[in-house]
Amino acid sequence: MKIFLDSANIESIKKYNDMGILDGVTTNPTLLSKEKGDPRDVMNEIVRTIRGPVSLEVIGTDYEVMMDEAHKLKKYGQNVVVKVPMIPAGLRAVRSLKEDGIPTNVTLVFSSNQAILAAKAGAAYISPFIGRLDDNGQDGINIIREIGQIFSNYKFETEILVASIRHPLHVIEAGKCGADIVTLPPDILHKMLMHPLTDVGLSNFISDWKKVRDMNPDLVF
Numbered sequence: 001m002k003i004f005l006d007s008a009n010i011e012s013i014k015k016y017n018d019m020g021i022l023d024g025v026t027t028n029p030t031l032l033s034k035e036k037g038d039p040r041d042v043m044n045e046i047v048r049t050i051r052g053p054v055s056l057e058v059i060g061t062d063y064e065v066m067m068d069e070a071h072k073l074k075k076y077g078q079n080v081v082v083k084v085p086m087i088p089a090g091l092r093a094v095r096s097l098k099e100d101g102i103p104t105n106v107t108l109v110f111s112s113n114q115a116i117l118a119a120k121a122g123a124a125y126i127s128p129f130i131g132r133l134d135d136n137g138q139d140g141i142n143i144i145r146e147i148g149q150i151f152s153n154y155k156f157e158t159e160i161l162v163a164s165i166r167h168p169l170h171v172i173e174a175g176k177c178g179a180d181i182v183t184l185p186p187d188i189l190h191k192m193l194m195h196p197l198t199d200v201g202l203s204n205f206i207s208d209w210k211k212v213r214d215m216n217p218d219l220v221f
């Protein structure tokens with residue numbers, strides 16, 4: 001399972017990248033709007049920090065505008081993946097961008113039918129938003145299971161990038177479904193890292209070793 005950070009916050013990106021647990025980053029206009037400074041500088045720094053794929057999203061909804069923005073976004077770096085919305089003009093852009101050698105991530109996917117069409121158009125990744133489906137009274141994980149089965153039946157190469165993840169159990173469920181990638185907000189990644197028994201266990205190791213050191217002050221490894 002690959003782990004992406006769903007954030008445009010450079011401190012968080014650097015922190016988790018330094019741990020060696022990040023395979024990529026996804027951004028969107030909302031995430032960029034939360035950061036200070038020129039968004040172009042933010043995007044540049046993310047692309048330079050991360051070796052793996054970095055999704056940068058188009059803003060336009062017309063084919064020509066999306067194509068123009070996609071080519072401009074790709075200039076930020078070789079590892080840029082252009083995020084395109086799941087709309088008819090978006091799929092046309094996905095098709096053309098594939099011909100231009102630019103990988104795409106189709107975002108705002110809320111059904112298995114949309115996932116099939118995005119894969120057929122040539123998306124490198126599709127992003128089903130499972131948390132927003134849960135919010136809407138639908139089982140988000142269920143579409144990950146369905147899409148996984150369909151893509152596997154037909155050997156589609158498009159990767160399933162599970163987005164809108166709200167808690168660590170979503171990650172486990174996505175993994176059980178065999179999803180290729182989960183993209184996680186920093187707070188979910190933090191929750192995955194932490195466990196109270198780890199803290200208690202470490203505190204005990206430190207205090208027990210202190211007793212040994214008190215009896216053998218010159219002890220070094």
Ligand code: G3P
Binds near residue numbers: 131132
């Ligand atoms: O990558 C898309 C994701 O950020 C959406 O998450 O929590 O806004 O539904 P959320």
